[in-house]
Amino acid sequence: xxxxxxxxxxxxxxxxxxxxxxxxxxxxxxxxxxxxxxxxxxxxxxxxxxxxxxxxxxxxxxxxxxxxxxxxxxxxxxxxxxxxxxxxxxxxxxxxxxxxxxxxxxxxxxxxx
Amino acid sequence: xxxxxxxxxxxxxxxxxxxxxxxxxxxxxxxxxxxxxxxxxxxxxxxxxxxxxxxxxxxxxxxxxxxxxxxxxxxxxxxxxxxxxxxxxxxxxxxxxxxxxxxxxxxxx
Numbered sequence: 001x002x003x004x005x006x007x008x009x010x011x012x013x014x015x016x017x018x019x020x021x022x023x024x025x026x027x028x029x030x031x032x033x034x035x036x037x038x039x040x041x042x043x044x045x046x047x048x049x050x051x052x053x054x055x056x057x058x059x060x061x062x063x064x065x066x067x068x069x070x071x072x073x074x075x076x077x078x079x080x081x082x083x084x085x086x087x088x089x090x091x092x093x094x095x096x097x098x099x100x101x102x103x104x105x106x107x108x109x110x111x112x113x
Numbered sequence: 114x115x116x117x118x119x120x121x122x123x124x125x126x127x128x129x130x131x132x133x134x135x136x137x138x139x140x141x142x143x144x145x146x147x148x149x150x151x152x153x154x155x156x157x158x159x160x161x162x163x164x165x166x167x168x169x170x171x172x173x174x175x176x177x178x179x180x181x182x183x184x185x186x187x188x189x190x191x192x193x194x195x196x197x198x199x200x201x202x203x204x205x206x207x208x209x210x211x212x213x214x215x216x217x218x219x220x221x222x
Binding site: 040043090100 | 210
């Protein structure tokens with residue numbers, strides 16, 4: 001693994017189903033983030049984690065949950081998917097608050113029908 | 114509220130120069146970033162400005178004026194591979210990134 005890996009890359013999901021998007025990084029970065037990207041809108045932060053064991057809510061957290069059991073993994077769970085959660089989801093990491101550069105995974109395209 | 118504005122789309126010719134503007138209104142300022150995103154791919158970091166002035170990196174340069182809430186990304190000697198979206202983002206007083214919607218740059222031969 002090099003950088004950030006997301007899975008699945010694409011998924012079609014029925015409304016009401018539970019879904020977990022996986023994210024793993026091998027750069028030992030403390031901070032990790034989940035964004036969604038929708039046409040015509042900027043990246044919107046869903047949840048973040050500044051270090052293992054801690055998480056925080058971003059701009060659009062409703063309907064999503066995260067956990068950060070260790071440094072490498074930061075899964076995003078949709079407890080009961082709704083069509084408005086159709087989007088492209090990006091996981092990202094950075095070396096810490098003082099550095100700005102984000103490293104992004106390749107994205108997970110989710111369609112909720 | 115916090116807001117970042119950048120043009121939705123721009124068109125330029127291969128070999129030419131293009132300037133993509135970004136204006137921002139945020140709660141505090143702790144740096145401005147430019148990212149490049151090719152269609153269907155992840156954003157990748159291009160530049161970072163925290164002090165006023167011009168930062169040059171090869172064919173790409175980024176300028177910042179904090180007093181005007183303004184930045185631009187300058188791309189020289191345009192190549193077809195520069196066709197992409199360019200995202201402007203500002204880190205606010207809480208060290209959260211606020212993102213613009215991106216500028217889609219189309220390069221024509």
